[in-house]
Amino acid sequence: MSTGEEGRDPRRWRALSVALVAGFMALMDVSIVNVALPSIEQGLHADTSDLQWIVSGYALTFGLVLVPAGRLGDARGRRTMFVVGVAVFTASSVTAGLAPVPAVLVAARLLQGVGAGVLNPQVSGLVQELFRGAERGKAFGLLGATIGVSTAIGPLLGGGIIKVLGADTGWRWIFFVNVPVGILCIMLAFRYVAARSGAERRDEDLDLVGVALLGIAVFTVLLPLVEERNWPGAGKWLLLLVSAASFALFVWWELHQTRRGHAPLVDLRLFRIESYTSGVIIGLLYFSGFTAIFFIITLYLQLGLGYSALLAGLTVTPFAIGSAAAAALGGSVVTRLGRPLVAVGLVLVLVGIGLTDLVVSVRGDDPGWWIAPPLLIAGIGSGLVISPNVTLTVSEVPVAQAGTASGVLQTGQRIGTSAGIALIGSVFFGAVATSHGDFAHALSVGLRFTLVLVAVALVAALVDVVTARRRREPASLPGPR
DSSP: OOOOGGGOOTTHHHHHHHHHHHHHHHHHTTTTTGGGHHHHHHHHTOOHHHHHHHHHHHHHHHHHHHHHHHHHHHHHOHHHHHHHHHHHHHHHHHHHHHOSSHHHHHHHHHHHHHHHHHHHHHHHHHHHHHOOHHHHHHHHHHHHHHHHHHHHHHHHHHHHHHHHHOHHHHHHHHHHTHHHHHHHHHHHHHHHSOOOOOOOOOGGGGOHHHHHHHHHHHHHHHHHHHTTTTSOSSGGGGHHHHHHHHHHHHHHHHHHHHHTTOOOSSOGGGGGSHHHHHHHHHHHHHHHHHHHHHHHHHHIIIIITOOOHHHHHHHTHHHHHHHHHHHHHHHHHHHHHOHHHHHHHHHHHHHHHHHHHHHHHHSTTOOGGGGHHHHHHHHHHHHHHHHHHHHHHHTTSOGGGHHHHHHHHHHHHHHHHHHHHHHHHHHHHHHHHHTTSOHHHHHHHHHHHHHHHHHHHHHHHHHHHHHHHHTTOOSSOOOOO
């Protein structure tokens, strides 16, 4: 195969298109189930704990396999790992669609998360591998837009499917639609994504101990949050101590692996890159609030106000529109504006969520179109956060570590998603119970918790801007002159 100008793969944009379609599909599954939760609750007799695990369990396994999958992509070829991830995701989508009981659906969602976690770091790894200079910024802008739009548009697409096919079977088809897309992505990957062999690594270099320790640390945080209402007594909170101990052991083990000359699950030396460290922290905090918004708003609209799945999806569409438009803009100007652009985006998100809370407080029994403008503002802000933050975070990472670095970044995002849904979901359901079914009050409480998380992310962004200026270094990527 011949290459294009400066040795670049002439198929790079087609390869990127295939990768982005698969990434869109996997990321959309974070939120597409939200509008289907009432149908799943009725169809499978699921309880609130099941509903939270269906959403947060997917994000959990998604996040836990990102880092080892990124390293495997770096070492053994991104096309191979991409195809494996898409295949696992597609097969588990079939299982989810056929699930006869909640336990099977939860298990299928956990496996879906594994597939998503395997394929996603290959996408950003391919961007690092195939593109240079201004093209890389454009490619990362498209990736950022994909991340933002996929999560935001999920409720609308899910609502449309349920509207057309009915509540009884429509929720199953939100999983079945992944099957033809997944098969097509596998076929096109073999055609457009070049096979590249990486350096051979031994099985022990996969650092299964690190995977286990990180998994225990995250799981023992989520379990008491998700099961808060079903698990009486204060004993469950002792699991937070187990989580802290597991995370401390994880850090020690990773340092130990590095000293022994073995490949750690997370190369902690990546965090010497200040732009990378800041981006990971911002991503973790922001995603802990960002994706929980759709979870609680769609439950409020459907369970509290009796909206159909489609109408609930349409209600949050302004967020998707704003996010898509702003992500494209953010990707094109981030090289000039840098991290201050992320801070501006976070401010807009805070304003949008705050106004949404105000609308719900005033018109909780029928928000109508009043909720659209604040969601649009929040969506614009989100687009200016996600796309630029991805670009800035990996901008100084060596290409050889692109997959691993992307895996760590997305792990932070997915763990934030999982923990945020568990925390804010528990707060929401608890408020529903204590207020005797006042869903508007419960949504306001949940939105205020979200405001706190986004505000902390803003503080992290501002600290990064200030420290960069004090070092007399630009807080932006070097752009073309």
